[in-house]
Amino acid sequence: MIRNYLKVALKVLSRRKFFTFISLFGIGITLMVLLVATAMLDYVFAARTPEVHADRMLGVYQLTMQGKDDTETAPPGYAFLDRYVRPMAKLPSVERVALVSGAQTAVSYLNGRKIQSALRRADGEFWRVLAFDFVEGGPYTVADDEAGRFVAVISETTRERFFGGQPAVGRTIEADGQRFRVVGVVRDVPVLRFSSSADLWVPVTTAKTSAYKEEWLSGFYALILARSHADLPQVKAEFQSRLREAEKHLPDPKTFQHLYTGADTLFEGAARMFLPAGGAVADPGARLRAALLALMLGFMLLPTINLVNINLSRILDRASEIGVRRAFGASSRTLAGQLLIENLVLTLIGAAVGLILALGVLRAFNVSGLIPQTHFELNFRIFFYGLAIAVFFGLFSGVYPAWRMSKLHPVQALRGRSA
Amino acid sequence: MIHLQQVSKLYRTDRVETTALDNINLEIGKGEFVSVMGPSGCGKSTLLNLMGLLDEPSSGRVALDGKAIDRYGDRALSRVRNERIGFIFQQFHLVPDLSVADNVEIPLLYRRMSNRERRKAALAALDRVGLGSRTHHFPTQLSGGQQQRVAIARAIVGRPNILLADEPTGNLDSQMGDEIMGILEDLNQKEGTTIVMVTHDPRMADKTHRVVRLFDGRQVQ
Numbered sequence: 001m002i003r004n005y006l007k008v009a010l011k012v013l014s015r016r017k018f019f020t021f022i023s024l025f026g027i028g029i030t031l032m033v034l035l036v037a038t039a040m041l042d043y044v045f046a047a048r049t050p051e052v053h054a055d056r057m058l059g060v061y062q063l064t065m066q067g068k069d070d071t072e073t074a075p076p077g078y079a080f081l082d083r084y085v086r087p088m089a090k091l092p093s094v095e096r097v098a099l100v101s102g103a104q105t106a107v108s109y110l111n112g113r114k115i116q117s118a119l120r121r122a123d124g125e126f127w128r129v130l131a132f133d134f135v136e137g138g139p140y141t142v143a144d145d146e147a148g149r150f151v152a153v154i155s156e157t158t159r160e161r162f163f164g165g166q167p168a169v170g171r172t173i174e175a176d177g178q179r180f181r182v183v184g185v186v187r188d189v190p191v192l193r194f195s196s197s198a199d200l201w202v203p204v205t206t207a208k209t210s211a212y213k214e215e216w217l218s219g220f221y222a223l224i225l226a227r228s229h230a231d232l233p234q235v236k237a238e239f240q241s242r243l244r245e246a247e248k249h250l251p252d253p254k255t256f257q258h259l260y261t262g263a264d265t266l267f268e269g270a271a272r273m274f275l276p277a278g279g280a281v282a283d284p285g286a287r288l289r290a291a292l293l294a295l296m297l298g299f300m301l302l303p304t305i306n307l308v309n310i311n312l313s314r315i316l317d318r319a320s321e322i323g324v325r326r327a328f329g330a331s332s333r334t335l336a337g338q339l340l341i342e343n344l345v346l347t348l349i350g351a352a353v354g355l356i357l358a359l360g361v362l363r364a365f366n367v368s369g370l371i372p373q374t375h376f377e378l379n380f381r382i383f384f385y386g387l388a389i390a391v392f393f394g395l396f397s398g399v400y401p402a403w404r405m406s407k408l409h410p411v412q413a414l415r416g417r418s419a
Numbered sequence: 420m421i422h423l424q425q426v427s428k429l430y431r432t433d434r435v436e437t438t439a440l441d442n443i444n445l446e447i448g449k450g451e452f453v454s455v456m457g458p459s460g461c462g463k464s465t466l467l468n469l470m471g472l473l474d475e476p477s478s479g480r481v482a483l484d485g486k487a488i489d490r491y492g493d494r495a496l497s498r499v500r501n502e503r504i505g506f507i508f509q510q511f512h513l514v515p516d517l518s519v520a521d522n523v524e525i526p527l528l529y530r531r532m533s534n535r536e537r538r539k540a541a542l543a544a545l546d547r548v549g550l551g552s553r554t555h556h557f558p559t560q561l562s563g564g565q566q567q568r569v570a571i572a573r574a575i576v577g578r579p580n581i582l583l584a585d586e587p588t589g590n591l592d593s594q595m596g597d598e599i600m601g602i603l604e605d606l607n608q609k610e611g612t613t614i615v616m617v618t619h620d621p622r623m624a625d626k627t628h629r630v631v632r633l634f635d636g637r638q639v640q
Contacts, residue, residue, distance in 0.1 A: 003534065011516030324512045327473060328573070329501020329529040331494045410473045416510065 002067065002341065009342035011351075012314065018282075019310050021344075026303035027350025027393065028174035028357055034296060035358035035386045039376050042294075044192045046381070050130035051196060054266055056229045058212045058236065058288045059131070059195055060085055060222040061269040064280055065256040075102055076222070077215030079251075084220040091127075091238060094224055098125040102219040103198050106175040108162075117185070117199035118191075119175055121207060127153075129225045130196055139186035144183075145203040152180035155188045157373065158199045168242070168329055175200060178208070188373040192271070195221050197373070216251055224263055231267075239263035267305035296389075304397040311343060311401035315408070322405060324414030332406035339405050343398030351390035355383070420613055421470050421581065426479035428465050428636075439465040441636040443479070449580075452607040452614045454624040457633035463617040464585055466633065470615060471504050471583045472496050486606040501529045505574030509586035511566045513558040519545065519569050520554040526577040544572040548602055564595030571602055575612070582606065583618040589622055600626060 001355075013020045045202030049055035081099050088099040098169035099122070106119035132139070132153075140151040152173055159168045167207065168182045180202055189197040204212075212218055226235050247259050260280040264272055269290030272281065281287060315322070325335060355378070362376040378386075428440040440462045443580065447453055447470070455463045468474040469481055472488055480487050483499065491499065505526070513522050523541040532540075545551050548568040558566055567587060572584055584603065588596030600623055606612045624630050632639045 006519065008514070008516055015516065088619075206611040304488050320510075320512050321514045324506075324514065324524065326497075327471065327506045329497050329499060330499040333494070334497075334529060361554075414473075414508065 005338050005341045006345060008338075009345040012318070012342060013082075013346060014319075016314075019313075022351055023307055024350045026306050027347055027390075028353030030300055030303045030384060031351050031390060031393070032355025032357035032361060033299065033383065034389050035354055035375075035378065036361050037383045039358065039378055039382050039387075040361055042193075042379070042382055042385075043190070043374065043376055044194075044270070045265075046057065048130040050189060051193060051266065052131045053129075053225055056226045056232065058224045058226065058239075058263040058265060059234060059269050060224070060239070060261060060263055061195065062261055062272050063217055064260040065217060066258040066260065066280070067254075070255055072217060072256070074217040075219050076243045077218040078212045078220045079214050080216040080246065081220055081222040082213070084246045085224065085238070085239070088224060088235070088238065088242070088370075091235070093227055095227050095232050096125050096129050096225045097122050098129040098223045098225075100126050100195070100201075100221055100223065101204070102221065102227070104219070106200070108173070108175050109330055110162060110219075117158060117161075117175060120196070120198040120201050121204045122201050123204050127224070128199070129223045129363075132186040132196075134183050135187055136167060137182070140183050140203060145205055147206040150178060150180045150205065150206055151183045152200050153184040153186060154182055154200045155373075157185055157188050159185050162172060173200065176208075176341065178202075178206060180206070186277040190374040192374060195223060195266070208336070214251075227350035228287055232279070236263045300393055300396070305395065307343070307346075307397035308400055312340070312404060313340075315405050319408065319413045319416045320347060322408050323410050323415075326408075326410035326413060336406040339402040340395065340398045343401075344394040347390045347394035347397070351386060354390075355386060358386075420449045420451075420484060421445075421615070422480075422482040422485070423466075423476075423484070424480040426476045426481060427467060427470065428474070429477040433526070438636050440469070440476075440633075443638050445626065445631065445638065447613060447615060449613055450607070450611045451629065452604070452605065452627045453616070453629045454627040455615065455617045455631045455633065456619070456621070456624055457639075460520065461633040462636040463633055466582050467585050467615065467617055470581075471506060472500055479615065486588070497529070501526060503579050503581055505577065505579040505582045507574050507584035507587045510590040511558070511563075511570045511590075513566055513569055513573075515558055515565060517557075518554065519556050519558070519561070522558065522569055522635050523572045523576050525573060530577070540576050541572070544576040545569070547575065548572045550630065562595075563591050564598060567591060567599050568602065571599065575606060580611075580613060582614045584596070584613050584614065586617050586619065588618065588620060596620070 011193050011419060050226060051057060060076055060081065062073060063080065064073040078099065086097050086099060088094050101121040104117040106117050108115045108117065123143040124140060135156060135324030139153055152377060156172060159165060162173055163171060168185055171182050172179050173182055184244050191197050224235060226232055243259050243261065250256050268285035271284035275281060275284055275287055322335060333350065362378065366375050423443050423445040426440060430437045430439055438494060443466065457463050469476055480489060489494065495623045505518060519540065520541050523544055524537050526539060527537045542551065542554060545554055548571050550568050550572065550625060553561065588599050603614055604626060607614050618624050
C-alpha cells in the first residue's frame with residue numbers, strides 16, 4: 001500500500017511541476033534557515049572542545065542584585081564566587097570548580113604594530129574543568145595562580161600573530177603592559193564558546209589590582225564540573241541554598257536585599273543572559289526553548305499556509321481519484337493517511353533540498369570568516385533535527401487538507417466536486 | 420440480496436428541496452442481472468449510489484443480505500464496499516497517474532495482501548477482460564473501450580458478488596458497448612455475479628433479466 005502511495009505521490013508532484021517547484025522552494029528555504037540556525041545553536045551549546053563535559057557542567061554566568069529601588073544584573077564578581085561557589089568543590093557530587101573572567105580586550109605592541117587580543121584571567125582549575133587541545137606545552141597550575149606567576153597559555157592564532165607560527169613556549173608575550181611567559185599553546189576556540197574562548201589566558205592573580213577580590217558584581221564566571229549528569233539537579237539545589245546564605249551577607253544590604261541567579265548549563269546560561277530579567281528567572285532554559293520553538297513555528301507558518309493551499313487545490317484536482325478510492329473501500333482515515341504520506345514525501349524531498357542549501361550556506365559562513373575561529377558543520381545530530389523538523393512540517397501542513405479530503409463525500413467526489 | 424424498503428432521497432439546498440427518489444421498494448436477488456432505465460435526472464444514479472453504500476437514504480431502509488446498513492460506520496461501510504461490491508462508471512474514473520495494473524490493484528490496497536498476491540490478482544483480472552498485454556500502459560494510452568475494460572477488471576479484481584455499473588457503455592460506440600456487455604453477461608452467467616446496470620440503451624437492457632424503470636424518482640415498473 002505504502003509503495004502505491006509513494007508512486008502516486010511522486011506522480012502527483014510531477015503532474016504540476018510549477019506548484020511542486022514553488023512548494024519545494026518554500027520548504028527548502030525554510031528548512032535551510034532552520035538547519036543553519038540549528039547548526040549554529042549546536043555549535044554553541046553542544047559538548048565539544050574545550051567543553052567536552054558540557055553534559056555535566058554548570059556555570060554561574062550572571063548575578064542579579066535586587067533592592068526596593070534598584071536592580072543590578074551583571075556577571076558575578078570574584079568575591080561572591082570565591083566565597084559561595086568555589087567551596088562547592090568539596091561536595092561529593094562536585095568534581096571541580098573553576099573561576100574565570102569574561103574576555104577583555106588586551107592591547108599589545110609588536111614592532112610598532114598594535115595588536116588587540118581577547119584575554120581571560122582564569123585560575124588553575126580552569127584547565128582541569130575544560131579540556132583544551134594543547135598543540136605545544138601545557139596549562140599553568142593552581143600553584144602558578146596562587147603564586148601570582150606571570151605565565152600564559154595562548155591560542156594558535158596568537159602564536160601566529162606574535163611569533164610567526166614558531167614555537168612559543170618559554171618565550172615572552174606582552175599584553176596590557178604586562179609580560180607573561182608562554183607555557184602552552186592551544187588550538188583556537190571559537191568566540192561562540194562564551195565561557196572559554198580567548199586569545200590568551202593568564203592567572204587571575206596577575207590582575208593589576210586586587211580590587212576584584214572584593215567585588216560581588218564584575219566580570220567573572222564560575223564553572224562547576226559535577227561528577228555525573230545525574231548530579232546536576234542536586235548541584236543546582238545546593239547552589240540555590242548557598243545563594244540564600246549569601247543574601248544574608250550582601251555588601252550593601254541597604255541598597256540590595258535579594259540575589260537571583262542559577263547554576264546553569266551552557267544553554268540555560270545563554271538564556272539567562274539574553275532574556276529580559278533573566279537573572280530572576282527560575283528556569284531560563286525552558287523559556288528560551290519555548291521562545292525558539294515559537295520562532296520556529298512562526299517562521300514555518302508562511303510556507304505551511306502555502307502548502308496547505310496547494311494541497312487543498314490538489315484535492316479538487318484529484319476528486320475523481322478520491323471518489324474511486326472511497327468506492328473501492330478506502331475509509332476516511334485511510335485516505336487521510338494517504339495524503340499525509342504524500343505530503344511527507346514532498347517535505348522530505350524539500351528537506352533534502354534544504355540540507356544541500358544549508359551545507360552551501362554553512363560552507364560560505366566558514367570561508368567568509370564572519371565569525372572568527374568558527375567552523376560550522378552538519379553532523380548526524382543536526383541531520384536528525386532537520387529530519388524531525390521536516391516530518392513535523394509535513395504533518396503540520398498536511399493535517400487540515402487530509403481532514404478535508406477525508407470528509408469529501410464519495411458521490412460528490414466522483415462528480416468531480418471538492419465540497 | 421439487495422433490499423430497498425420505502426427508500427426516499429431528498430437533496431436540500433437553502434432554497435430548494437429536490438426529491439431524487441420517492442418511496443422505492445426494490446429487491447435484487449442473488450445472481451440477477453437487472454437494468455435500471457429512465458430519463459436523465461430520474462434518480463437512476465442515486466439509486467445505484469444507495470445500493471453501493473456510497474450514499475444514505477433520507478428515509479427508508481437499505482439492507483444487504485438481510486442486514487440493514489443504516490447503523491454501519493464509515494469503516495464498516497468501507498469494508499463492505501471493498502469486499503462485496505464492485506463499481507463500473509460511465510466516465511471510467513481511472514487514475515491517470517497509475518499504470519493499468521496499478522489501477523486494477525486499487526481495491527486490493529485496502530485488504531491485507533502481499534504485493535505479489537495483489538499483482539497476481541490484478542493480472543488475472545486483466546486477462547479476464549482481454550487486456551493482459553497492456554498492464555504497463557497508462558489509461559491515456561488506451562481507447563475508451565479498453566479503459567472501460569480496465570475499469571471492469573478493477574471492479575472484479577476483489578471478486579465481489581455485486582457489480583454496480585453506471586452506464587458502462589454510455590461513452591462507447593456500439594461495437595465496444597457490445598464487447599463490454601459481453602463481459603458483464605459472462606461474469607453474471609459463469610460466476611453468478613449479481614449485476615445492477617444503469618442504462619439508456621434499450622438494446623443493452625434487453626440483454627438483462629429484468630428492467631426497473633424510474634420516472635421522476637418513482638419506480639414505474
